Amino acid sequence: MCGIYLTNLDRSALQIKNDLKKIEFRGPDNLSVKKYNNSVYLAHLRLSIIDLDKRSNQPYEFDNLTITYNGEIYNFGTIKNELISQGYVFETESDTEVLIKAYHAWGQNMLNKLNGMFAFAIYDIVNQKVFCARDRLGQKPFYYFWGNGKVEICSSPKSMHKATKISQEGINIYLSAGYIPSSFSIFENIKKLEAGKFLVFDLNKNTLEEETYWDLKSLKRKSKITYESAKEKLDDLLEDAIKIRMVSDVPLGSFLSGGVDSSVVSLIANNHAKNKLKTFTVKFSEKELDESEEANDFAKNIDSDHKTYLCDENELINSIDDLFIAFDEPFSDSAMIPMLMLCKKVQNETTVCLSGDGGDESFLGYNHFDWVKKFNPLLKIPRKIRILITPFFKPLLSKKHFDYLKNIFFLRNINDFIINIFLNFIVINKNYDTSWAKSYYHSFYKSNHILQKTADINIKLWLEGNNNVKVDRASMYSSVEIRNPFLDYRIIEFARELPVSFRYSGKNRKIILKDILQNKLDKIKLNKPKKGFTVPISKWIKGPLKTDIEKIFIKKELQKIPNLDYKKVLCYFKQHIHGKADFSHIIWRVYVLCKWLKYNG
Known part of the structure; x- marks a missing residue:
């Protein structure tokens, strides 16, 4: 890069x-x-x-x-x-x-x-x-x-x-x-x-x-492709997308988390590699976040040259200040921390790494696809009725969950719900204005299926604005190039034309990818819960980050941020510290902004 x-x-x-x-x-x-x-x-x-x-x-x-x-x-x-x-x-x-x-x-x-x-x-x-x-x-x-x-x-x-x-x-x-x-x-x-x-x-x-010169196309006709034909075509596209991304005059490896996407990429890349493919994963001390065991097992199955890097809590926390140098703008996806650390670890081993990023968007792997399916019927209830019944839920829910429900019930329709998945259901702006997001609403009209609509917004808003930023800035900070085969536009376009049932059915997601992987490698477990690539921010806010946050989360400092409802933020911080509710994503978001402005403002 x-x-x-x-x-x-x-x-x-x-x-x-x-x-x-x-x-x-x-x-x-x-x-x-x-x-x-x-x-x-x-x-x-x-x-x-x-x-x-x-x-x-x-x-x-x-x-x-x-x-x-x-x-x-x-x-x-x-x-x-x-x-x-x-x-x-x-x-x-x-x-x-x-x-x-x-x-x-x-x-x-x-x-x-x-x-x-x-x-x-x-x-x-x-x-x-x-x-x-x-x-x-x-x-x-x-x-x-x-x-x-x-x-x-x-x-x-x-x-x-x-x-x-x-x-x-x-x-x-x-x-x-x-x-x-x-x-x-x-x-x-x-x-x-x-x-x-x-x-x-x-x-x-x-x-x-x-x-x-390019945009997502309108899906006006239902695809008539059979499942077997779709598997064969997708397999061919994946093979080529990965193969052309392996051209390099410097060492090349692959990130391997143990999940479906990185497993598909690493398996195919290893088959095309002249020598054993170098694969890399991170081991976290928190078992609920660690997928290194699954990655190690998969690496043995494909016989790659695998390396596991231990990232302990102190090392990760000490790397936080690097974020405000690496990132050009304030950015609050906590997955940036382990990504930054992984790239730093591999820079002495390789200059180019393949990654499985982008698979969740096209093959409906995120949890929020379930949320859309569940809330869609509720949001078909007339808005006036939803507003009227909202107060009856207050005694039954915690403040956090009531705030979530209230904000959701006050939305106009399912399209607003989908947009807010990639924003925030809890508002911390004094004057809440999301008119800037209107330009993304045209993506809702490119498909008739509610889950494909969600995937399209995912691609146009969150993938570009969040995930691609995380990958580019974290990797570039260590002078490492990351290549994402699932972001090959041919795969994006082909996946969108597939029936949703080929990709998603209840709790079973990425169906067609799993089947392709199963065909290539027998006796592999593919239905383990997705842990994600993140860190225990909620725990850190109560522990090692608490003192630094307390220095920033005072009226005098937070008042400097335009349009921030600092009273609400301070209230959320207090409730979080006392264990009444988990507001870590809000606290982390404001903390990152304050620190970034200190370094760059």
Whole structure:
């Protein structure tokens, strides 16, 4: 992976270099800054993965074009052969050269040919245009400023000259969701390019165009594919998606949790590896969170070169401060802690790791699919009736559970419920405004099935805004590249067209994936409860984090946060400490914001 930068602001190469050193972990192998037309700078931080020679350093130039690019184009070999057939000659073995020449040959239409994760900017030196794009699922970050003909683009706002003032809108969104989805950011005047979109900056005309080149398609017809045909087709897609993600000139391994998704990836990758595949897992001291035993058993079954890393409580807690350096914006998914630690552990073993992230979205593996199924009938009751009967539940429930129920019953419909799964059913904003989320509602109309609607919002909102951010920032902090086969757009598209019954039936989830895995490896247990990849935040708040939180959770400090209902937060903290209710996700969310602002604000 890498870090990109482009600007026509009045800056010097030295200033740009110094700013990019703040995110040097994104590309420790090379830092270059070049100036064009005496006005436009392109810069690049390189983490060398393919063609390690300096000839592939960036910015990379061809004809009147120059590029700064972050990511991997997994099918670059196929595209390269197509370009060769058209007369193009290649000087390197890198996907960077393929990318710039693909744009030279086909312009923006080349985006439809790309299979990968990417964020890039191509500057046309003659026509004074900047063409930028981000991958279909938003795996790689892209921040930008645009105003009065001035542009600044970067992989992180930490290195942006224009990222100076904290956005109150960004804080409001974070308090609602625990992350800040595209196109918003924590900084005023800084935006994130949304997944599946491209930009064209015309520096002569001072104009900006934004267009969508990929989105989830409407599922108008029921699929007639048989289950056996679906299994065969999905198996072929998985084999290819994993195989093309194993191209690397540096050591490659695979994360293995013991769950279905990482097991499928590790098994197929091991079959394609020249030598034994290196697999890695984390062992937690808390048995209720630990899946290392399952991972070890699976590694023995596939005969991989397996390594288990012990992460004790003190080590994990001591790594928390690293979060506020690694993450460009406040981010409260506690799974970022073990992910950060795992990447730190493996950096001496491998530079590239495969992962099973993304399988839950397409194959309906999360618990919230059960929630939607259960609450859908209740939310069909007219809202006025739900509001009228809500007070009768107060004596029967704890304050926490009553607050949850009240907020759910006051929702307009099941669509609002689904959106709130990825935000929060407990409100800590003084003025609760989720108008920013309206742009995601169009995804509800792409399917008629309530669980597929949920999966679509999962992909468009949470996957891009939360999960992909966690994976990218945690891995880049240790200069490790993570590749996710389940985020191959072909798998996303194919899975959406499958009948829900092929993927979900009551308590049985990921049905078709389990069957594919069972066919490849006999005598494997696949129905153990999902533990998730997280840490005991609730316990830590009462223990080792309590003193630090108490220093922050005082009226004087919390009042500084715009639109935060600090009285409610302090009440929740008190109840949590005294064991009356578990408000750990709320407390952690506010704690992370306060700490992040201290480090970055």
